Amino acid sequence: MEQHAEVISIADARDARAREGATRPRCAATTAADRPCRNYATDGDLCRVHAVQGRQGRGPASDDAADRDVPRPDAPAADADDGPGTTAGDEDLGRRRVADEAGRRGWGPVVDALGAVEGLVGGDLAGALEEVLAFVRRRLTGDYEIDEFGFDEDLTVNLLAPLIRPLHRHYWRVTSHGTEHLPTSGGGLVVANHAGTLPADAIITRLDIFEHTGRHARELGADLVFRTPFVGELARKTGATLASGSDADRLLERGELVAVWPEGFKGLGKPWKDRYKLQRFGRGGFVATALRAQVPIVPTAIVGSEEIWPMVYDLRVVARLLGLPYFPIVAQMLALPVLGPFALLPLPSKWVIEYGEPIDTTALGPEAADDPMTVFDLTDEVRDTIQGMLHRNLMGRRSVFL
Amino acid sequence: MLDGRRVLITGIAGPLAGRVAAALEARDDVRELIGVDVREPQHDLRRTEFVRADVRNPLVARVLEVSEIDTVLHLSTTSGPVAAGGRARMKEINVIGAMQLLAACQKVPTLRRFVLKSSTAVYGSEHTDPVSFREDVGSRTPPTHGFGKDVAEVEGYVRALGRRRSDVDVTILRFANLLGGRIDGAFEALFGLPAVPSVLGFDPRLQFCHEEDAVAVIERAATEDHPGTFNVAGDGVLYLSQCARLAGRVPVPVPLPFVAGVASLLRRTGRADIASDQLRFLQFGRVADTTRLREVMGYTPRFTTREAFEDFVRRRRIRGVIQRDEVIRWERELYDFIQRKGQERFLAARERAEDRQGGS
Known part of the structure; x- marks a missing residue:
């Protein structure tokens, strides 16, 4: 993680890219479909995607071919016993x-x-x-178990995950890098950027972590979530809990993987022009929690979530009347007269989730949680790491939707 | 104290107090048992002497002194306003009754121990609650009315007694919703209804305590030294919807604006005595941490929350609309049917094939 963040505006970056123009080298690798990759090269002569694959041994691109393996009718005929079997x-x-x-x-x-x-x-x-x-x-x-947080694994794994999976796989086509950085056992704190007007990124990241590690990342949510009918109920049942020190400590004590979006509503409800600009990271409470529990912090950058509901205007008066943090007017609403309710669907942007190298907290010791300066410094380090990863992945992507 | 304890129990007519008295009667180290209540107890008690009096009656003070009571079990706090005869009277019994009893206790030189049956209702019920309440960490928003406020106030007075009389050990037991064959709670009546009303869009996490565990914990607090505050509940958590399913009932979600109306209808028709302060509880539920009970008092509840609830369903003979055994039978039959159909199809196809081969 050499690339600590300097603030780069997206417009500047785009201009720079335009100035480089056609001379900028493209990626040298070929895609799974045997066509030359059209992404710009960022790591040597490879693009971001192929560079990671190359490091991991050029494996995962050809996965889908194996999945289509349909049983053929040319299996040998079985013996003549035709009694009705039940096993x-x-x-x-x-x-x-x-x-x-x-x-x-x-x-x-x-x-x-x-x-x-x-x-x-x-x-x-x-x-x-x-x-x-x-x-x-x-x-x-009613024959299922829930834990004290109200996490209903049966419902989450067997009903909700299959419902969300098409969104993850086919709608937003999530590519993830650095999944080896997620701890496979014991506590850990995943910290990610928050965007997209509605917290779809939390749901998708959580599913992505589940697909790659089989672990349930327990999300920490704002109290508005738990006050809202249905939303609060579903959040509890999928294992989320209130973003408070005591609940987070409890989860980490039990050795759970915890996921937190410290920007909160400031990140979720930021206007379109501020996209991919990290907001303030709360008060660093998440860092203190990780320090107390002595678990690694996994900085995570989500690219693509900003474009699902681009927020062009915030009706503050309505928001205040309803007691909401913001009341979004999203770009799709312009199409309301034409498409009707379909206009409110999120846009199918292409997502890239990168899990960065874990930041060790054991070197600082649990006492560091009571030292505000250490907590602030570590908060900034996490924030800069995520901002850096965001910029790198933004540079590497060829378009918002492909 | 050499010749055994002299115990006074308030609210002796209540089912829990009756069982506690029976448990204490069986012990050799309890020499005298006095029960106080306004109603005559219907329990099968042998040794316990009964004093018919309100705890607010000066007679209680005299009994305390004359009998040289050393242990008081205050079990008469009530949570049902209808059973108590109205909310105002409920508060009178709960708070003023406790104050008078404590005032009398303070004057009894022989008193060594005071045990209060409290409730996890002191934590209230809000969406900002921690996932599990510890005894030393209260809610950010303590209850402002109803039973929760009553028990919070009573606890305050009991703690004040402990401060004023340093020779008196005070034990406060915060019970989760008590369930059992005989104990009648307001909330439990919900599961006696053909359809269990719930709040649309909310599913509270619930915790139950089996009456046997409650009796054992009170007995332990009365006969051993365990000063302090303890949450008492079975392990594990159930959702209200899950409880309804376990009881074979169908949950009927009521939209939030109509909840108060439905509750008052149930109250007025005498179906379920759900006080208005319990409506928040129906939205957000409440879970208490029982680590202190295990580690400090050394008691592990014998019934988990789920076992307590299933035992309650069994003993109350709650007949579900949806029977578990039937659902299991449906599942088996449906699966077998589909398998059979598949096989029949296959056999039919083969027969046709054989016919054709025979014909050619």
């Missing part, structure tokens, strides 16, 4: 026979379609069905 093994046998039969009778496309459905639900249609039924039964009979 999973027998069921498997039965399906193989169906596939075999279909292969002989020229039902190829149907079997392919079934295979595709199976691929979508994770390979095992009968098993998936059983899981869905079990989930419905658990919800109907």
